[in-house]
Amino acid sequence: MNAPAAEGQAAASNKLRIPALHTLRGDITEYIKEKDISLTEIAAQTARQRRFRKESIGSKRFFVLAAIFVLLVAGFGFGGWYVFLREKPASEKTALQTPKPIIxxxxxxxxxxxxxxxxxxxxxxxxxxxxxxxxxxxxxIPILLETAGKKEFLKTEGLFNILEITPPANATQALEGSFGLGVYYLKKNVPFIVLKIRSFELAVSGMLEWEKKLSSDLAPILFIKNKALISKKFQDGILKNHDVRMLYDASNNLIIAYAFINTEYLLITTDFDTIEEIFRRFPAS
Structure with missing residues (x-):
């Protein structure tokens, strides 16, 4: 065989040569030679890395579980607080507030x-x-009514129901609903009633119409003894620069009187001293 033919065959043989295969064992052997370490050290490093990964995963899992626990506790706490706040107003609604005195x-x-x-x-x-x-x-004197398991402070309509009276429509429509019952202690102990007004104009016309039965209607709570003077008529009067409507008996004794303290309150009583004192306690009237 001549030389050129041999060189051609060698070149062809080089082109067909299969590259050397890399194996894990070969890589490890090469790594050991390169790093100058032993298989024991490699195994130890591998074990440490595995343990670190496990500890890292365990720590992450712990923090995740701890966070979930904290969120659950916070959620239950917030839910309980919300229920408490929601229920508290309901219980407070059942607690009656005593009306403030008008006078x-x-x-x-x-x-x-x-x-x-x-x-x-x-x-x-x-x-x-x-x-x-x-x-x-x-x-x-606020009046608390306890019936059929209910508690409520008496309003004007409830008072009229107990008295079994029906004042004129203008009078009832003029009233707001709240009233004050009281006693003035002086020469004699005098009861009085103050009615809250919604409409002054209706109240004026309603009271003029109510005059016919005013003394008899309110006699039980104002303790008017002479109820036979329904036919008597009211008279105009002035007391402390206030207009007063008055009803006298045959002996010129006052039976009942009413006056508008201002455009919001109506006073009804049986004594002039009581009227003056209540006027005095309303400095802006």
Missing amino acids: VSEKQEIITLKSENLSELVDSIRQKIDSPVALGAILD
Whole structure:
């Protein structure tokens, strides 16, 4: 065989040569020679890396579980607080607020009625009238009605129902609903009633119409003894620069009187000193 032919065969043989295969064992052997370490050290490093990965995964899992636990506790806590705040107003609604006195008063005592019985109301008011209170003082008397498991402070309509009276439509429409019952302690202990007004114009016309039965309608709670003077007519009067409508008996004794303290309040009582004192306690009237 000549030389050129041999060179051609060698070149062809080089083109067909298969590259050397890389194996894990060969790579490890090469790595050991390059780094000058032993298989034991490699195994130790591998174990440490595995342990680190496990610890890292375990730590992450721990923090995730801890975060979930904290969120659950916070959620339950917030839910409980929300329910508490939501339920609290409902319970507060059941707690009645005692009405504030319309007239500046030295004392306040609640009358509690167990029924809508007139005699029970009258007896309760009489006890307050006879109770020892300082001379010149005013006692405010809210009326609490407890019936059928309910508690509520009496409004004007409820008072009229107990009295079994029906004032003229203009009078009832003019009233807002709240009222103040009180006693003024001076020469004699005098009960009075102050009605809150919604419409002054309706109240004026309604009271003029109500005059025919005013003394008899309110006699039980104002303790008017002479009820036979329904035919009598009211008269105009002036007291402390206020217009007063007055009803006298045949002996010229005052039976009942009413006056508008201002455009918001109507006073009804049986004594001039009481009218003057209540006017005095309304400086802007």
